[in-house]
Amino acid sequence: MSVTAAKGFTAAGIAAGIKDGGKPDLALVVNTGPRRAAAGVFTSNRVKAAPVLWSQQVLADGELTAVVLNSGGANACTGPQGFQDTHATAEKVAEVLETGAGEVAVASTGLIGVTLPMDRLLPGIEKAAAELSGYGGEKAAIAIKTTDTVHKTAVAARDGWTVGGMAKGAGMLAPGLATMLVVLTTDADLDAAVLDRALRDATRVTFDRVDSDGCMSTNDTVLLLASGASGTAPEYADFAAAVREVCDDLGRQLIGDAEGASKDIKVEVINAATEEDAVEVGRSIARNNLLKCALHGEDPNWGRVLSAIGTTSAAFEPDALNVAINGVWVCKGGSIGDDRDLVDMRYREVRITADLAAGSATATIWTNDLTADYVHENSAYSS
Amino acid sequence: MSVTAAKGFTAAGIAAGIKDGGKPDLALVVNTGPRRAAAGVFTSNRVKAAPVLWSQQVLADGELTAVVLNSGGANACTGPQGFQDTHATAEKVAEVLETGAGEVAVASTGLIGVTLPMDRLLPGIEKAAAELSGYGGEKAAIAIKTTDTVHKTAVAARDGWTVGGMAKGAGMLAPGLATMLVVLTTDADLDAAVLDRALRDATRVTFDRVDSDGCMSTNDTVLLLASGASGTAPEYADFAAAVREVCDDLGRQLIGDAEGASKDIKVEVINAATEEDAVEVGRSIARNNLLKCALHGEDPNWGRVLSAIGTTSAAFEPDALNVAINGVWVCKGGSIGDDRDLVDMRYREVRITADLAAGSATATIWTNDLTADYVHENSAYSS
Numbered sequence: 003m004s005v006t007a008a009k010g011f012t013a014a015g016i017a018a019g020i021k022d023g024g025k026p027d028l029a030l031v032v033n034t035g036p037r038r039a040a041a042g043v044f045t046s047n048r049v050k051a052a053p054v055l056w057s058q059q060v061l062a063d064g065e066l067t068a069v070v071l072n073s074g075g076a077n078a079c080t081g082p083q084g085f086q087d088t089h090a091t092a093e094k095v096a097e098v099l100e101t102g103a104g105e106v107a108v109a110s111t112g113l114i115g116v117t118l119p120m121d122r123l124l125p126g127i128e129k130a131a132a133e134l135s136g137y138g139g140e141k142a143a144i145a146i147k148t149t150d151t152v153h154k155t156a157v158a159a160r161d162g163w164t165v166g167g168m169a170k171g172a173g174m175l176a177p178g179l180a181t182m183l184v185v186l187t188t189d190a191d192l193d194a195a196v197l198d199r200a201l202r203d204a205t206r207v208t209f210d211r212v213d214s215d216g217c218m219s220t221n222d223t224v225l226l227l228a229s230g231a232s233g234t235a236p237e238y239a240d241f242a243a244a245v246r247e248v249c250d251d252l253g254r255q256l257i258g259d260a261e262g263a264s265k266d267i268k269v270e271v272i273n274a275a276t277e278e279d280a281v282e283v284g285r286s287i288a289r290n291n292l293l294k295c296a297l298h299g300e301d302p303n304w305g306r307v308l309s310a311i312g313t314t315s316a317a318f319e320p321d322a323l324n325v326a327i328n329g330v331w332v333c334k335g336g337s338i339g340d341d342r343d344l345v346d347m348r349y350r351e352v353r354i355t356a357d358l359a360a361g362s363a364t365a366t367i368w369t370n371d372l373t374a375d376y377v378h379e380n381s382a383y384s385s
Numbered sequence: 386m387s388v389t390a391a392k393g394f395t396a397a398g399i400a401a402g403i404k405d406g407g408k409p410d411l412a413l414v415v416n417t418g419p420r421r422a423a424a425g426v427f428t429s430n431r432v433k434a435a436p437v438l439w440s441q442q443v444l445a446d447g448e449l450t451a452v453v454l455n456s457g458g459a460n461a462c463t464g465p466q467g468f469q470d471t472h473a474t475a476e477k478v479a480e481v482l483e484t485g486a487g488e489v490a491v492a493s494t495g496l497i498g499v500t501l502p503m504d505r506l507l508p509g510i511e512k513a514a515a516e517l518s519g520y521g522g523e524k525a526a527i528a529i530k531t532t533d534t535v536h537k538t539a540v541a542a543r544d545g546w547t548v549g550g551m552a553k554g555a556g557m558l559a560p561g562l563a564t565m566l567v568v569l570t571t572d573a574d575l576d577a578a579v580l581d582r583a584l585r586d587a588t589r590v591t592f593d594r595v596d597s598d599g600c601m602s603t604n605d606t607v608l609l610l611a612s613g614a615s616g617t618a619p620e621y622a623d624f625a626a627a628v629r630e631v632c633d634d635l636g637r638q639l640i641g642d643a644e645g646a647s648k649d650i651k652v653e654v655i656n657a658a659t660e661e662d663a664v665e666v667g668r669s670i671a672r673n674n675l676l677k678c679a680l681h682g683e684d685p686n687w688g689r690v691l692s693a694i695g696t697t698s699a700a701f702e703p704d705a706l707n708v709a710i711n712g713v714w715v716c717k718g719g720s721i722g723d724d725r726d727l728v729d730m731r732y733r734e735v736r737i738t739a740d741l742a743a744g745s746a747t748a749t750i751w752t753n754d755l756t757a758d759y760v761h762e763n764s765a766y767s768s
Contacts, residue, residue, distance in 0.1 A: 076688070079719055114686075114688020217673055220691070292763050295759070299765050303497075309430060374760045380678035380679060
């Protein structure tokens with residue numbers, strides 16, 4: 003599974019000593035070819051970590067041989083030293099793999115504003131390279147965890163070719179809670195332009211619609227590497243569907259493991275004038291702290307849904323809005339609808355349906371509730 | 386103090402039985418003249434409660450004789466019935482005061498999506514009218530509390546004239562946490578146009594820059610009534626300064642009493658290209674849940690400040706940003722600055738200074754931390 007599900011990839015995950023306590027903290031993913039096409043999407047935060055700036059640069063030619071990822075430090079807001087450290091990391095990987103640094107993407111996650119312990123990271127790369135194997139995908143997925151309670155992998159196997167991947171984090175591409183790092187691999191025989199299109203089409207409706215806490219990371223990175231090792235070049239639609247399936251699966255796993263969450267919340271916006279309106283409304287609902295607290299308390303507080311919709315610029319008439327929680331239309335025509343006591347909130351998944359009565363566009367945003375555990379986890383993170 | 390500090394006003398606060406347990410829940414403020422000029426600003430939420438729609442309408446002529454306010458129910462998202470209830474409330478006040486309903490503003494706060502118990506509210510108005518007095522300001526301030534732990538009043542006394550007021554809520558005008566209701570009164574002899582200008586000038590830099598949890602209410606209302614009873618017409622600048630002083634004082638009290646908060650956080654943005662940029666950056670910092678959790682944990686996590694700045698469209702260069710927490714410049718040039726261990730976070734007030742190095746505009750936004758108590762309070766609110 004994971005990044006080694008597709009043919010033409012090896013991976014490893016080891017403990018380099020970046021994190022305290024001997025926990026795995028360094029992952030290496032290598033494309034053994036024959037093809038080395040690649041695409042990436044990155045955080046839209048204007049404050050970008052050194053590894054993001056680096057990886058954007060090396061991806062310009064649509065080729066990657068390897069990705070090195072570390073947890074235990076984001077290497078963000080670390081100035082020229084941080085960029086030098088990222089560069090040195092890529093150089094070291096290039097040296098042990100006998101390739102060029104321009105073929106190596108770097109991703110980091112952890113605390114912002116702290117430089118990486120290069121005296122431990124660089125020897126770690128040699129150790130990881132020595133452990134590379136076609137079965138190393140799971141170890142790699144484990145090594146990139148930060149506050150994740152489980153490692154996250156997914157695979158879409160098709161006739162003759164495969165897309166697989168791993169993810170860490172509890173959030174989204176833009177914006178994101180903590181950092182989201184994703185590496186996807188495929189043995190399909192496709193060029194970088196096709197990978198780029200499929201990756202953007204997929205992230206737009208998956209990771210971009212996962213909104214755990216509205217906070218955007220400096221480090222979010224999603225990479226897709228193709229080895230061509232299957233010798234098969236699938237149709238675009240089939241390939242795009244497989245990439246989307248893996249992204250969707252990983253995105254749901256991210257929300258399911260969001261920091262402190264006790265509810266997975268699916269916000270469906272229907273009958274919007276445009277898809278942009280639907281996304282804006284869905285995001286506004288998904289980011290409303292008061293609503294997220296209410297859902298944590300299993301309180302079907304639809305007034306907070308309406309109040310969130312009212313802050314958007316989407317097309318709607320306030321007295322035409324309908325809202326259902328877990329299928330019960332508790333708000334009809336902008337006013338009191340069916341009995342809120344009919345709403346069963348005992349299960350982890352909560353479904354909010356917002357009907358804008360303004361058209362036929364829809365969008366779904368996934369989020370989670372706001373809990374005391376989230377506060378505890380994030381108030382003690384760096385101490 | 387409160388709304389009866391200025392001459393020409395009476396007020397009362399009583400328990401009408403809207404709330405359970407006999408708590409005060411109905412306030413009446415009456416302008417006894419000779420002048421009855423008034424101005425108001427209201428929530429920018431497009432889903433507006435019935436009393437907001439009503440009060441905007443009656444204020445169109447710049448005159449008000451009375452304001453009736455209830456806690457225990459927001460009368461928002463209650464459809465035509467809700468508007469009829471607001472109308473009936475104003476009619477009842479008009480009847481007991483022998484004026485017209487078009488002279489009566491109505492404000493409500495409490496749970497959204499529940500109709501008001503008119504059989505208790507209307508008799509409550511008669512009871513409140515019987516208790517009106519020139520010393521009733523404090524009782525009125527107490528009667529509009531919802532989750533407020535203290536009632537909030539302020540006064541600016543000048544030579545021969547006065548501005549006073551009361552507030553409830555723990556948030557801001559737009560957006561706002563829970564509902565903010567504010568009634569300001571003055572005995573200055575000024576017309577509605579001057580009141581309107583002074584009120585807008587003041588709220589723009591006070592209530593509009595208090596951002597507790599980024600959530601915007603359906604009911605936020607700020608009213609300013611002038612009786613002219615002092616016989617004095619102050620200069621605009623003097624009057625505007627007094628209104629701003631009272632708004633600033635009440636705004637700080639709202640943040641100081643924000644739900645579950647343990648820190649009052651002053652976000653100062655300096656050296657911005659424009660005031661709009663400074664406000665956008667300040668608001669983005671003030672709304673970052675991860676940062677608000679970190680500050681709760683007394684962790685000077687400046688990386689989360691930079692990450693929030695990076696999501697804005699303000700003019701800045703990432704490697705020119707400087708951030709101080711409680712006066713210690715922990716981030717310099719977008720990278721690691723002075724030792725974060727020098728930051729003393731033991732006190733309730735926290736000061737974050739974000740230097741955009743892009744101009745000379747400034748803005749200050751007040752917010753508070755995100756705590757487990759906030760989650761508890763808001764997950765159990767309606768149950």
